[in-house]
Amino acid sequence: SGFPAVVKKTLLKLGVPSAILEILFRWIDIHEECPKIPEAKGAISAIRNEAFFIPLYELYLTYGGIFRLNFGPKSFLIVSDPSISKHILRDNSKAYSKGILAEILEFVMGKGLIPADGEIWRVRRRAIVPALHRKYVAAMINLFGQATDRLCKKLDAAASDGEDVEMESLFSRLTLDIIGKAVFNYDFDSLTNDTGIVEAVYTVLREAEDRSVALIPFWEIPIWKDISPQQKKVSAALKLINNILDDLIAICKRMVDEEELQFHEEYMNEQDPSILHFLLASGDDVSSKQLRDDLMTMLIAGHETSAAVLTWTFYLLSKEPTVVSKIQEEVDAVLGDRFPTIEDMKKLKYATRVINESLRLYPQPPVLIRRSLEDDVLGKYPIKSTSKMESVRIGVGSTDLLNPRGEDIFISVWNLHRSPMLWDDADEFKPERWPLDGPNPNETNQNFRYLPFGGGPRKCLGDMFASYETVVALAMLVRRFNFQMALGAPPVEMTTGATIHTTKGLKMTVTRRVKPPVVPILETPTMNMEASASLS
Ligand code: HEM
Numbered sequence: 001s002g003f004p005a006v007v008k009k010t011l012l013k014l015g016v017p018s019a020i021l022e023i024l025f026r027w028i029d030i031h032e033e034c035p036k037i038p039e040a041k042g043a044i045s046a047i048r049n050e051a052f053f054i055p056l057y058e059l060y061l062t063y064g065g066i067f068r069l070n071f072g073p074k075s076f077l078i079v080s081d082p083s084i085s086k087h088i089l090r091d092n093s094k095a096y097s098k099g100i101l102a103e104i105l106e107f108v109m110g111k112g113l114i115p116a117d118g119e120i121w122r123v124r125r126r127a128i129v130p131a132l133h134r135k136y137v138a139a140m141i142n143l144f145g146q147a148t149d150r151l152c153k154k155l156d157a158a159a160s161d162g163e164d165v166e167m168e169s170l171f172s173r174l175t176l177d178i179i180g181k182a183v184f185n186y187d188f189d190s191l192t193n194d195t196g197i198v199e200a201v202y203t204v205l206r207e208a209e210d211r212s213v214a215l216i217p218f219w220e221i222p223i224w225k226d227i228s229p230q231q232k233k234v235s236a237a238l239k240l241i242n243n244i245l246d247d248l249i250a251i252c253k254r255m256v257d258e259e260e261l262q263f264h265e266e267y268m269n270e271q272d273p274s275i276l277h278f279l280l281a282s283g284d285d286v287s288s289k290q291l292r293d294d295l296m297t298m299l300i301a302g303h304e305t306s307a308a309v310l311t312w313t314f315y316l317l318s319k320e321p322t323v324v325s326k327i328q329e330e331v332d333a334v335l336g337d338r339f340p341t342i343e344d345m346k347k348l349k350y351a352t353r354v355i356n357e358s359l360r361l362y363p364q365p366p367v368l369i370r371r372s373l374e375d376d377v378l379g380k381y382p383i384k385s386t387s388k389m390e391s392v393r394i395g396v397g398s399t400d401l402l403n404p405r406g407e408d409i410f411i412s413v414w415n416l417h418r419s420p421m422l423w424d425d426a427d428e429f430k431p432e433r434w435p436l437d438g439p440n441p442n443e444t445n446q447n448f449r450y451l452p453f454g455g456g457p458r459k460c461l462g463d464m465f466a467s468y469e470t471v472v473a474l475a476m477l478v479r480r481f482n483f484q485m486a487l488g489a490p491p492v493e494m495t496t497g498a499t500i501h502t503t504k505g506l507k508m509t510v511t512r513r514v515k516p517p518v519v520p521i522l523e524t525p526t527m528n529m530e531a532s533a534s535l536s
Helices: 001-011 020-035 053-063 080-091 101-109 118-132 136-161 168-183 196-213 224-225 229-258 275-281 288-300 304-318 323-334 349-361 388-394 413-418 463-480 525-535
Strands: 066-073 072-081 366-370 374-377 381-383 408-414 479-486 494-496 500-502 508-514
Touching: 001 020, 053 066, 053 072, 053 408, 053 413, 072 080, 080 366, 080 374, 080 408, 101 168, 101 196, 101 229, 101 275, 101 288, 101 366, 118 136, 118 275, 136 168, 136 463, 136 479, 168 196, 168 229, 168 275, 168 288, 168 304, 168 463, 168 525, 196 229, 196 288, 196 463, 229 275, 229 288, 275 288, 304 349, 304 463, 304 479, 304 500, 323 349, 323 463, 349 413, 349 463, 366 413, 408 413
Parallel strands: 072 408
Antiparallel strands: 066 072, 366 408, 374 381, 479 508, 494 500
């Protein structure tokens, strides 16, 4: 229709072959009718050697909420706009898959819940979500307390010896110990021991991170796979973890067979409250490979993410002693010297706001990855599920026409969370921006400018778990200790794998907190209570 159609008709009458007109006018259609997604040109070299989401932030300020980045023959759409993010993640989520992410993680997660798409994902999500019911989460809070207490003992020793501690690796071990018990009732005990299995977990994690930032998929090179020492090490580590998972599944199956407990909605075995136990008791009809993939997925999803949140929270706090004092005041009032319970969670309001704000400044992971499966419109821009149109437009050779694939999309949560267009004092750490009596901030009440746990059907299923885990650890640690950057500590800089790491660790000096003296009122009332409890 319109002017181009008139021209086309005229040319046809003049005897121009219709095949030529088709090609010509498809080109015109693309250029005239579709608004063009801005292209970030010549900026690609900036992506190397730095946490890659940093240059993407600069490009966002120049090119806006959606732009294209060409990377050799590859091209990515970078999305930093709340409403486009909402569209991709929630409103039209069925038109997107996990794309590159699934390809990269296949070696460790197989078809586990994070990479899986379509029917497999739907079935597994429906089976696993009920396992994280309220009673389970309440039991987990107890576990968070026990595990953090072990860390406190370690820090206590360091405080006595006047030794500095590297908190990033300690947080990684804390959350590994927690997630092992929580998901499959295995005590890695990594805060006290360096066993082969702990090393195997880290080997696999580092490999997943190396793969996600690699420019070429080195692991697909046929001979490399077999001769590279690193790849051999990874295979051995995977084999070790898989064997342990198989054993744990077998042990748990036996427990379930022997127990008398009836399965119900809030089913939980007190000795073993793990997600694995729930799944087996529910009669979850699943292959052992799929079950293992899901366990491995949750192990990884729930480990480095929480560790990174704690690391960056303590880094932020090292610069804001007044915020620390406010948390301490709250914790003293709510907990005193007790272990936290689920009832305390809604009372630790300020500590929760600190975690909310830490997740805004350091989202884990900093980008979400999708690939388009269908044609769609993002903002005012139509996109094609096959790159046919794109290869015509950007002039890539015809090979892409034979190998159609969707648009690869990075949703930059980092950009959303730090956009000067969306936030006042976007780069400042201000827990006070979240009112204490207001709702807990999430993607819905923040209209997709805040996505700490993603959004839509693929939203994190461990969000509650993770929030409580980090609040408990934060509360118990600042109750006992003061943390400062160690004298001569290396500067804290960012690097990225799946989550944001420091380049050289978070070296801190830990001192015992001097609390105001407690005036003794009664002699050891707890002992009397215990005595009477055991008598009755
Ligand atoms: C998915 C963040 C802890 C299990 C996600 C996603 C985010 C996220 C952003 C969405 C990914 C996407 O859309 O591509 C976090 C953060 C955590 C955390 C920041 C800690 C502070 C946990 C824990 C568990 C867990 C403790 C397990 C108990 C999962 C699973 C998915 C997921 C299974 C995939 C859900 C699906 O695709 O249906 N997480 N997570 N996460 N998370 Fe978490």
